[in-house]
């Protein structure tokens with residue numbers, strides 16, 4: 001396999017010698033302890049100048065050790081079998097824990113300082129840190145006493161965290177029997193789900209049936225876990241004085257209830273647009289109606305065109321070049337400097353991600369590149385995150401680059417749409433065009449519409465518990481199917497076993513991660529709306545997009561939208577995203593009439 005598809009991680013460190021890296025971590029822990037000695041118990045008497053010095057020192061600290069930490073974690077993601085990678089990953093994990101413990105006092109003490117002197121955030125000398133401090137202030141009313149916070153951590157270890165661990169362990173140790181090409185095979189969950197995307201319709205259906213039938217047998221385990229996680233959350237909402245089960249997530253994502261309510265209303269009012277697409281897709285597949293096993297399946301007419309690494313690079317760079325020359329240079333540099341690991345090999349983590357490298361004003365991308373169109377899309381997506389990091393590294397301090405999930409996907413989803421533009425122009429045949437459009441529409445369908453059903457589901461769980469209902473497996477399933485049907489209506493035929501779909505959804509079991517879902521909808525709709533604006537305004541839109549991504553987390557998503565002239569608390573705004581979705585559906589329909 002060619003070297004250019006492999007990371008050159010040595011750029012992250014002065015020396016790749018493991019001993020030197022471990023020594024650097026020791027230095028990091030010592031520095032954190034010195035930092036704590038200097039500031040612990042003294043933050044509440046800091047004046048503005050002292051506070052600026054503290055925040056700048058904190059940022060300098062994180063930039064100083066970012067490279068070495070990233071080197072270890074990326075190296076491990078790329079090769080978890082290598083003993084040196086394992087050792088370094090363990091070293092970074094331990095060192096980060098120690099640093100975390102040493103510096104845990106900071107947010108609590110910053111909180112009490114801000115509580116005593118709330119006016120300080122408006123001081124001109126703190127301008128650059130204003131929103132960072134505002135975010136801390138928003139959390140203050142919900143922080144309990146130190147003892148109660150400590151007790152909560154202990155309680156969670158054997159409570160929600162244990163339930164989460166059980167769900168994960170249970171799922172990863174289930175085995176499933178399925179016939180593939182006439183041969184009966186037994187395989188784990190991670191393997192059988194790859195058949196969901198098979199071109200063989202009967203196999204897709206059978207894979208879904210086997211998985212959910214199997215998971216349904218253990219309903220008693222899944223129901224205990226989800227019931228405990230949700231009930232625990234409601235109890236904690238009382239303790240922390242959160243007005244609604246969504247509050248904690250709104251604070252984490254730096255958004256307001258009003259905006260999310262408008263977003264979700266828009267989705268529910270737009271289900272017919274999605275159903276229209278689903279019927280259209282059925283038609284393209286020669287079916288009357290899609291089965292749930294067809295929703296994300298490739299179109300039968302889609303070509304199996306493969307892309308080489310160089311072809312993919314050419315398309316992705318060209319897609320970004322159509323928008324902004326500098327972005328294209330950065331994206332090209334990601335390939336040229338070997339910041340993308342695309343090689344498929346054993347011991348490499350599955351999935352794709354982008355890690356920002358603020359100190360290097362760059363980023364690192366990992367994926368397993370098999371040359372499918374989907375892989376080219378993944379590359380465009382992850383490189384959109386990279387562009388975000390290039391801008392962030394140039395314009396923001398680390399404190400202002402703690403981006404919530406709603407904004408984090410803006411560069412990436414936008415990059416996918418730029419690639420779509422490019423591939424649609426280049427498509428020679430009707431089938432190629434259909435394949436590109438279906439890729440975009442399927443993704444929006446999953447990330448925006450399907451995820452909306454999950455918001456409904458989560459809400460109904462909390463309401464039921466509050467109403468005194470006992471959540472056994474069948475009851476949870478009834479909420480799941482009712483929520484699902486609000487989005488899909490009659491447009492899809494569901495296998496009866498699909499009522500157990502909630503059992504495998506990892507996010508519902510992750511401790512302190514309630515309402516993981518709406519940021520996905522937010523990002524899709526927001527970016528589709530931005531893209532529509534780009535189509536209307538052309539080049540005049542480019543600087544606006546740059547400003548948005550360069551802002552990092554220095555302003556709230558609401559303020560960032562305002563700067564673009566949008567009011568995200570109004571359904572009118574979110575409708576623009578749906579209109580863009582509808583336009584892609586129109587384009588797909590036009591290919592059939594041709």
Ligand SMILES: [Zn+2]
Nearest residue numbers: 381385409412
């Ligand atoms: Zn992403």
